[in-house]
Amino acid sequence: MTTRRQFLSTAAGSTALVGLAAGVPDYLLAACHQTIAEKTDRILVVIQLSGGNDGINTVIPYADPEYYKNRFTLAVGKNAVQKIDDHCGFHPSMSGFAKLLEENRIAVINGVGYPNPNRSHFDSMDLWHTAHRRNVQTPTGWLGRFFDQQKTKARDLPGVHLGREDQPLALAGEKVHVPTMQSLDDFRLRLGNRRQLKKLMEDNVKVKRDKNNELLTFVQANTVSAIQTSSRVEEILGKYKTKAQYPQTGLGRKLATVAQLIGSNLKTNVYYVTLDGFDTHANQAQAHAGLLTELSDAVKTFMDDLKDQGNDKRTLAFVFSEFGRRVRENASHGTDHGAAAPAFMISGSIQSGTHGKYPSLTDLLEDDLKHNVDYRSLYATILEKWFKTKSKPILGKQYKTMKLFS
Amino acid sequence: MKMDDPKSAWKQADVKNWTKRHVAHLYRRAGFAATPDELKSGQKLGLEKCVDRLFNVETTKFDSMMKKMGATLLAARETRSLSAWWLYRMRFTPDQLLEKMTLFWHGHFATSAAKVNSADAMLDQNRILRNNALGKFEKMVSAIARDPAMLIYLDSQENRKTRPNENFARELMELFCLESGNYTETDIKQMARCFTGWEIRRKKFRFNPYQHDNGVKKFLSQSGNFGGEDAIKIVLAQAAAPRFIAKKLYRFFIADEPTPSPEMLEPLAQEIRKSNFDMGKTVRKILLSNIFYSKQSIGKKLRSPVEFAVGLKRALGASVNLNELANRLEQLGQLPFYPPNVAGWEGGRKWINSSTLLGRANLVGDLVRNNNTKWADSNLAVWLRKQNAARPEQAVDSLLELLVAVPIPGAAKSKLVRLAEKRGVKSHDAVADLIHAISLLPEFQLS
Amino acid sequence: MRWVPRTLCAIVTCLATLQAISVSAQQTQNSAVHLFPKQSVAVLSVSEPSALIETILEHPIRQSVEDIEDVKKAMKSTQFRQLNVARRVLEYQLEMKWNEAVGQLTHHGLYAAFDPSSNGFAVIAHAKNKSTLNSLVEKLVELMNDSKKMGIDAKIKKSNYRGLTTYEVQNAAIALLGDKLLIASNKKIGKDIADRFLDKTKDSIAHQSHFKASQKLLRGKSAARLFVDLKLLKSNKQLAKAINNKTENIAVELLAGGILSNIQKADYAVSNLYVDKDKLRISAATPHNAKWVSKPREFYFGPKGQGVAPNLLLPSKQMFSITSYRDIAGLWLAKEDLFEEKHIAELAQADSQFSTLFSGLDFGEEILGALKPGVQIIGSLQDFSKLKTPKPDIKLPAFAAVFQLKDPKKIQQRFKVGFQSVIGFTNIALSQQGQPQLDMETEKSKDAKIVTTTYMSDDASDKGLINYNFSPSVAFVGDYFIISSTDQLARELVQIARKGGTKTAKNTNSAINIDGKALNKILADNRDSLVAQQMLEEGLDEKTAAKRIDVFLKLLKHAKNASLDLQNHSDRLELNLELNLGDAK
Structure with missing residues (x-):
């Protein structure tokens, strides 16, 4: 049984390709190589938290007395908070994120939002997905435009959406179509035990044909x-058994599948998953804690798994929500829709720690946190500094980038 | 025979040796697929009669059954069942050409149920498309311009005197009739005024005279107090109009690429103009033309997901769960009633990538092996026997003729024959495997 | 005859070559069960197999079943045809119909047992008498000899065990024990039983105290009876784990929590089957002790296990009704003890959302806590002729849930306002989707308050919408709190509630009842939809699809009534499933 390292070291001339390479015409081989990820190819995993995550109870300003004044029952005790720095710390459920911080693999970007905050779920999420360009006949998403901008010939899927919900608008492009998958099964060629068929298929595709068509x-x-992809996935499923114990939660399972896909060296740049349930208007404490546990445990396991694969330096996980929640707790032991909130970036190549100033709990805009970082700066940073591509055509304007990557 | 000369390209073809392959090609393009019986009878009829029998097909009984089924399904107001309903129609209709053209127009006048969100409206639009599919294009445009589903989709439910809806005017010219570059922004602004007062209220079209701008409009070198109908006439009178339609029909029927030169399209455009945009006559001309049966056309298109799935089922005489099929087609990128955007489905190479190829291969495998698939004959082996293809090599030939658009390399064929010889062709499973193997050939994706 | 399946031939051959041994004039009085191994984990007794078979074959439902497409297909299969041929050969040889043969062979019953200690399975057919058994056997010997001449050899080894003639086929063993025929799946269990027969030892399963006790649990006539040793079963680690684990979700806990507690502690269980041309009944029982129910599961049977299901409010067009004693508040409050982490987190989320509706009242303690233990869920046909709104194209039944409030005056307003909030949210969602909205009205009549909502419908394009099946309403009368999907049903239930409802039988913890006629009407009303769906699902044309649906509808017409009840007695738990069948009219 091949170890992970052995398997991956032959990726460029992967075992699957070697088997197939014998007899494959040159011009086809060339096309094939374009579909296997280079060691320098970078990956973005977007984790969308739907419902409006309460940032104040995620990255907790434990040193600020205003916090305790406003969150009468929801405030987390100073000693329970997992400290990031002198000012703020992670919610007690987020031991995964706290460990990532110790390992210098997570950046916390405080106060992310946009001018004229919109507190409608649909509208605000649309703004995040389209980067404020939604009032057109066919709105496209920022990632969809990114795909459209890439010029490659024969390629695997540029992006994959994993989940049962409708495909997020962020991935919609004019030219490129991104599939929505529920599991790796969608990538497998179901020939059953018919090895004959499989061999026949592989033999037949190699036969020289009239180049004029x-x-x-x-x-x-x-x-x-396609055969390669399927073989790689079969190999991954058959041989590559991760030691990582993913939590058996929705997000855990999705990230486990993403890790498998990354490990199978698909030339896919973007993976998109969502975690729902953050709209905690009442009795927030337990519900929110559960969600944060799900988030941080799944992401930590995911990053550890990628590290084992040797892929954590070229993978970036980006966690965001469509808006934060109000400073003041409401009468139902919950919080209502707000504005600015923290976003997270996790990678082996990240500049770990906090970025951006924690918004003031007193200097508010219509009772909500003011934002210090425009989310489109984060997009610009990802596009320019991570994917090394122009951000202005995609976002419409040139936004300031941040120093987030080493 | 290379089709360099536009004039001869569109002349009626005189195919000396009218074979089953020609019939298969005709049905693949003009419909979804031919059954073995249709291949046999079509070959005997020859080119002209074969094309003729695609027109004016009797469908009254079928139509009333589909209408009843539609009404029942709609009772639940489920837009998703519409796709399954239409797939059923495509699979079982006696009039393949009409249904194929309806699909073509659906892509041309793209409207998505996801936004319109009314099964009634989508079904009504579908009816308009079908009723006018082989009729006069002007009538089609008129009807579509008033269609609630279309106007809702284009955010054009309102068109006021003080705020003429330019979006609607733009799409009318750019997407439906002329293609961009053949009008100016001023034309759009002016023409938009012609349609003021055209509204959708409570999902029904009505003309609101109070909102109508009665002034003189100047666009496309015409000037006058034009209403919506006049505007459509003017647009269609442009030289670009027939050329645009010709270009779209060329892509749909002849080849995905390369884009034909204006000279090549000219005879077809002239036919459109001469017949006053009679789509039936135009399509007939295409289906009889030299170029349709030339190397420029045969095997020069990629099967769309719907053509792929419905075609295969028709050819093999299979019936499947259509709700499931609808889900699969969505994954393959083409769910009827849900075009991705107002430009419809781009098609061509866009249909093919690793994920869709795997999806297509799995679709065929599941189709032939699923216990729930129903076959017209009790099973595939019986079906094959009826075609007098009892021996392995005959079977392979017969299947290739039926299912594959172009001849395959000898090396590939001999491997298939060897498979057929080894497994035999006397059991359903053996024939299923053979068909699956054929579907895995790259050639299978060609139309 | 080469196509006769080998195994069948083997068994036939076995029986055929059996020779009568030590003819014992005395008929042994002991039943077959008195021969089964001591540690049998399951024992099945069928007292009159041939009568049972006859009832099934003659049943009016048989024709309808055979009309089903899948059944037709199975009956055309090669295996079925082979079986038929074998049957005819046998009948010819025996000179009697197969059922008659079965009747003679199992005149005093057919018995089976499974013994884990020998990993063996044994079947005993108690024939009419020794001579009948012998004569049957002789005829089968002839058959086997004939087939041997034709070259079919079933490879049976004739042998001897302590004077008894035995036959071995692969691992299985067959022996003639007086007027009983024994078929054992392996030698170990075969020997165990044969020994007991010869030595007349009194250590069979029937002699064990727990078995004796089990036979007293269920009374009444039965065609077949099953005994299961739960204690022995639970010694299997995996099974024990499954039973003792926390349930995965709240629905399972509500349905079966109490039963699970009982199975954890009960040592055995019995089940009876009764069939006649009108009725099918299956009953199951286990011994029970109120102390066995863990504290968190007290919500299920009530304190000291004395909870009784509330009186049923039965509407005139009842389609189904469920009445059950459940202290839902108790369940909610005990959720930490009952569920896994993950599920508790999910429930916490739900809690949070519900609390919002009830302006921050604690869902578990204050909202659920306001309800008396006991819940009813009722489904009823609707009278569409009385609708104020247009008629819907698809006709659905009406549903209602009935609770009783501990302190009506205190909590009534909260629930009413909670309902208003729900309708408010719903109306916004409806308008966003372009559907008609609900108009609310409150009626006060005598001691009752009914809040109804009706869909507004002035738009011609809304005709036939499925929404018109619903006019969500709530009603308060006495201590009753009724939530209904239609105002019609709410009003009807209020009237019935005033009279007190139908008293539930003593000891009934839960009861479910389904009215076949009403069920049939609903399906018949929606036949067109079913046909259209069938056309899409199977890709059929209308005629074929309609035929299939009609076969299905006809089959269902046989079901007059179905009921399931769970009885909680001081000494036992009893679960009864009853299906009343009849002609398809």
Whole structure:
């Protein structure tokens, strides 16, 4: 049984490709190589928290007396908070994030939002997805525009959405279509035990064909890459058994699948998953704690798994929510829709620690936190500094980037 | 025979040796697929009669059954069941050409149920598309311009005197009739005024005279107090209009690429103009033309997901769970009634990537092996026997003729024959595997 | 005859070559069960197998079942046809119908047992008498000899055990024990039983005290009876773990929590089957002690296990009704003890959302806590002729949930306002989707307060909407709190509530009742939809699809009534499932 390292070290001429390479015409081989990820190819995993995450109880300003004044029953005790610095700390449920901080793999960006905050779930989420460009006939998402901008010939899927919900608008592009998957099964060629069929398929695709039919050549190249992908996934499922024990939660399972896909060296740049349930208007304490546990445990396991694979330096996880919640607790032991909130970036290549000033709990805009960082700066930073591509055509304007990566 | 000369390209073809492959190609493009019986009878009829029998097909009984089924399904107001309903229609209709054209127009006048969110309205629009699919294009545009589903989709439920809806005017010219570059922004602004007063109230069209701008409008070199109908006439009178429609029909029927030159399209555009945008006559001309049966066309298109799935089912005589099929087609990128945006489905190479190829391969495998699939003959082996394809090599030939658009390399074919010889072709499973193996060939994706 | 399945031939051959041994004039008085191993974990007794078979074959429902497409397919399969041929050969040889043969062979019953200590399975057919058994056997010997001549050899080894002639086929063993025929799946269990027969030892399962006790649990006529040794079963670690684990979700806990507690402690269980042409009844019982129910599960049977299901409010067009004693507040408050972490977190989320509706009242303590233990859920046909709104195209039944309040005056207003909030949210959501909104009205009549909502419907395009099946309402009368999907049903239930409802039988913890006629009407009303769905699901044309649906509807017409009840006696728990069948009219 191949160890992970052995398997990965042959990625460029992967075992699957080696088997197939014998007899594959050159022009096809060239196309194939474009579908295997280079060691320098970077990956973005977007984790969307739907409902409006209460940032104040996620990154807790334990040193600020205003916190305790406003959160009569929801405030977390000073000693329970997992300290990040002198001012703020993680919610007690987020031991995963606290450990990532010790390992210098997480950046906490405080006060992320945008001018004229919109407190409607749909509208605000649309703004995050489209980067404020939604009043057009066919709105596209920022990532969809990113895909449209990439120019590559034969490629695997540029992005994958994993989950049962409708595909997030962020991924919608004009030209590129991103699939929504529920599991790795969607990538497997179901031939059952018919090895004969499989061999026949592989043999037949290698046969030389009339180069004059460009469409046929195109299909042939894609068929080769489809077979490869399927073989890689089968190999991953068959041999690559991660030691990581993912929590059996919704997010845990999704990230486990993402880790498998990353480990199978797909040339996919973006993975998108969501975690729902953050709209805690009443009796927030237990519900929120549960969600934060799910989030931080799943992400920590995910990053550890990637580290084992050797992929954590080229993968960036980006956690955000469509808005934060109000400073003052409401009468139902919950909180209502707010504005600014923290976002997180987790990677082996991140500048760990806090970025951006923690918003003031007293200098408010309509009773909500003022934002210090425009979320589009984060997008610009990801596009320019992580993916090394121009952000202005995608976002419409040039936004200031931040120093987040080493 | 290379089709360099536009004039001869569109002349009626004189195919000396009219084979089953020609029939298969015709049905693949003009409909969804031919059954073995249709191949046999079609070959005997020859080119012209074969094309003729695609037109004016009797469907009254089928239509009333579909209407009843539609009404029942709609009782639950589920827009998703519409897709399954239409797939059922595509699979079982006696009139394939009409249904294929309806699908074409659905992509052209793209409207998505996701935004319109009214099964009634979507079904009504579908009816408009079908009723006018092979009729006069002007009538189609008129009807669509008033169609509630379309106007809701284009955010054009309102068109006021003080705020003419430019979006609607733009799409009318850019997407439906002329293509961009053939009008100016001023044309749009002016033409928009023609449609003021055209509204959708409570999901019904009405003309509101109080909102109508009665002034003189100047666009596309015309000037006058035009209403909406006049505007449509003017737009269609532009030289660009028939060329645009010709270009779209070329792509749909002849080839995905390369884009034809204006000279090549000119005879077809002239036919459109001469017949006053009669789509039936135009399509007939295409289906009879030299270029349709030339190397420029055969195997030069990629099957869309719907063509792929419905075509395969028709050819094999299979019936499946259509709700499930709808879900699969969504994953493959083409769910009827849910085009991705107002430009419809781009098609061509966009249909193909690793994920969709795997999806297609799995779709075929599941279709032929699923115990719930129903076959017209009791099973595939019986079906194959009826085609007098009892021996392995005959079976392979017969299947390739039926299912694959172009000849495959000898090396590939001999491997298939060897598989057929090893497993035989006397059991359902053996034939299923053979069909699955054929579907895994790159050539299978070609139309 | 090569196509006759080998195993069948083998068994036939076995029986055929059996020779009568030591003809004992005395008929042994002991039943077959008195021969089964001491540690049998399960014992099945069928007293009159051939009568049972006859009832099933002659049943009016048989034709309808055979019309089902899948059944038709199975009956055309090769295996079924082979079985038929074998049957005819046998009948020819025996000179009697197969059922008659079965009747003679099992005149005094058919018995089976499974013994984990020998990992063996044994079947005993208690024939009419020794001579009948012998003559049957002789005829089968002939058959086997004939088939041997034709080259079919079932490979049976004739042997001898302590004077008894035995036959071995692969691992299985067959022996003639007086007027009983024994078929054992392995030699170990075969020997155990044969020994007991020969030595007349009194250590069979039937002699054990727990078995004797179990036979007293259920009374009444039965065609078949099953005994299960739960204690022995629970010694299997995996099974024990499954039973003792926390339930995965709240629905399971509500349905079966108390039963699980009982199974954790009960040592055995029995089950009876009764069939006649009108009725099918299955009853199961375990011994019970109120102390066995853990404290967190007290919500299920009540304190000291004395909870009784509330009186049923039965509407005239009842389709189904469920009445059950459950202290839901108790369940909610004990959730930490009952569920896993993950589920508790999910419940906490739900708690949070519900509390919002009730302006911050604690969901578990104050809202659920306001309810008396006991809940009813009722489904009823609707009278669409009396609708004020347009008629819907798809016709659904009406549903209601009935609770009783501990302190009506205190909490009534809260619930009423909570209902208003729900309707408010719903109206906004409805308008966003372009659907008609609900108009609310409050009626006060004598001692009752009814809050009804009706869909507004002035838009012609809204005709036939499925929404018109619903006019959500709540009603308060006496200490009753009724939530209903239609105002019609709410009003009807209020009237019934005033009279007190139908008293539930003593010891009834929960009862479910389904009215077949009403169920049939609902399906018949929606036949067109069912046909359309069938067309899509199977890709059929209308005629074929309609035929299939009609076969299904006809089959259902046989079901007149179904009921399930859970009885909580001081010494036992009893679960009864009853299905009343009849002709398809």
